Amino acid sequence: TNLFYCFPVFPLLIMTETLELISSCFGYLLNIGKKDIIFLIDGSASTDPTGFAHVRDFLLKIVQQLNVQPDQVRVGVVQYADRVKTDFSLNSHNNKAAVINAIQRLRNIGGRSSELPDAIDYIMKNEFQPFAGARPAVATQHLVIITAGRSTKDVNLYGQLLKSTQINSIAIGAGRGNTQLIQIASTPKDFIPIVSLPNLQTQEVLQQFIARLAGLTPVTLPDGETPCNHLFFTLTTAGKSSKQADIVFLVDGSINLGRSNFEAVMQFINSMIDNLYDDESSLQISLAQYAADVTDAFFLNTYDNKENIVTAIEQVQYRGGPRINTGAAIRHIQNVHFTKERGSRMDQGVPQILMVVTGGASADDSRTASLALQRKGIRVYAVGAGNIQTELEGIASESTTVARSSNFQAISDLVELLMPALTEELKGQKLCVTESLTPRSTNFEQALLLEFGRGFKYTRPLKLNIMDLDYELLDELVSLINQSFIYCLHKHVNMKFFSPHRITL
Template structure:
């Protein structure tokens, strides 16, 4: 996993501590009942001889009690279970049982003690990571559903846990470490999502497990709910109101961009898209790669779900042409003629904001001024994101006006979390601004029509955008209007 993924879960863990300062047993039961969010939960249980059959039955009863207090279902809480000793085995995957009754029946009748001389927790963590927290096993990670692992241990691990635990947490899984008796605190600290309660829980003996079940189920519900609160905090607030737009990303693919940098650009795209409200009636996105040749990746109507868009973006591979030519003007012309048109899913005629975001080094081998001006004239807001060494004056030929709002730079795309948020916010502000301005202009024109007794009908209006002061034209009369314009057709 890249180091920044590890830092991301660490940051999330630090932030979530703020939300979990209230003791779990003090949370009002009514507020828990009102929760609307669910998670995928996998129990990873010590099945070694250190537990013994009596301890095993008490762990089973503990899990039964916890599951009994959760709303289990295909679209609710999903439950998985695995055992570990010197090796690991699956009891059931997240998509095996989709009702609470099925889960509890298996636990009561078919769940048996594995046994084994040693406990290799690190190997067990790797096992559930590869076999349980994956889409094929029923994980809804790609849909944004919280992933929780409850690791129950009764002794020191006979292998190292830190590397496996880091990989699991870097993949977004929140680990609750429950230690019983001889379980070593140091292992718990390395495994836990955050190094304090409720992510680290310790009891002296198996007989203390059952009274803990209610607190554990409440902790799971609270962690699940706070996960969604945290997601909203990470998402710029203005992006929550930028609920409708058509956005095309133009990504440079030339010999000037090495494979490593292209992968970082791809990560940037994933992070940016993940804050948008993707949907057929919400935000639609398209993507075009450009260099010597133009490669359309997907159009506005290709995907209606965020997870499908992100899956496609993750699959993109770097294939630069050897001659290094950058046909940026051709790329701009292409999206004008093939993306921002009704047949490709553009909602320009419905007044939905049209956005183009170009990621570039700024060294163009063809004319960009004409195609960019033509794109802006049909109402498309054009943002340019320049990488290190890009000259802003070259981007002025492409970007909308004023340049300080539409020309953005990433000095070091590999360490650009703060800059990412700034870019996200600026573009979402642009979407909200266009939406509000157009709504006001439409209302004004409708009011003008209503008030004019001489008019029996009102003309249709369309928005136009120029790289500078914008004019409003109506019946050959010209009015100043800042950044947007409309005219009858």
């Protein structure tokens, strides 16, 4: 006999030959429906840095398999020890690449004890909530606990509490905490014991976890069944897809860099372009250099092939200058480069990306200029070297679009760090395109530029819960948004209008 997995309700099966579910599905996305998944990880001393690295690799393998995007699968990570820390919430990131990047940056928080009850209480109050991105009305809720030790506090009460909710709890444990994890898990099948944290990497654990996440139960069927007779979910090929984007590089050409560092930045840009281009690409590149003012090297529609772009970059000369006005330079990019006349395909829904490479603090307000750009749907990456983290974070769309090296001679090392996020964005969903969107000057000006939560689309977090607005304010808000924008939001964040006054996500 062969081992199969099936839904407990529907007689739809997926064949797996002797527990090879995951290995047979690598290279595919598992479309298992809309899910909100919080990983609650033991970050105490019982999970040392080596053990934590195995947890991190496990999360990466799982997320790579899932259809992570705001309207499908959302992922959050919380650590606990003698305190609780949210690494990122369900709505912190708006694409799979950003989630992967955030997981790669995870480091355990440390601590002497693992207080699981406190962590569960925190999760219930702060993460499985609409303001943090939870969607209990449209997505199944999942808590995944990974621990290497035993909690010093009794977990039975919280196990009963979880089982009384609609949150499905999967518990994965090594060490002495198995009895507690059985109390926490939704069913006995939702407890996955492991000998030690390195066992998270085994095929058996990976496939058990995916099976439980999908709500599957192992059953045996007679020999002779064919592999493709009993699919329960969609396998989507993760093969090549066309990369398309309009990418503008804005480079600091002041004395912050100097001539040799400027040349290193040009090599970095050429390396980025070399990695991004392939036979299927539909990329447009432009470049500008700035100090107190801006010098345009070429525009998005100046060159139509990689070779000419690389040659043009090699011919750019360092200008110099005593100070930089990054804010004015960003506004120039918005008004000159990201325009239809200069080749921008924003009106076709093609991703728009600005990569700012800077070596110092701006003499003007770069943050406000960047926010204005992001409100147009343009993603902003900020790259630099040295002690300018605060400056970079003020420019970038989010923390995962920031990259910094120790010095500019090492900036090419950042290519590997940036490529996963960029590649994912270039293959991602197109921007929402509307015929017209003109925000009016009212007290709802920011609301028109919101993300409905945090991290949905291209803008910085606005902690606005639309359900907290009263009916009169909702009337005014809806009246300010034209029908094309309503359709755009409905399409991309699944807004449903149950009544003229009630908007839910």
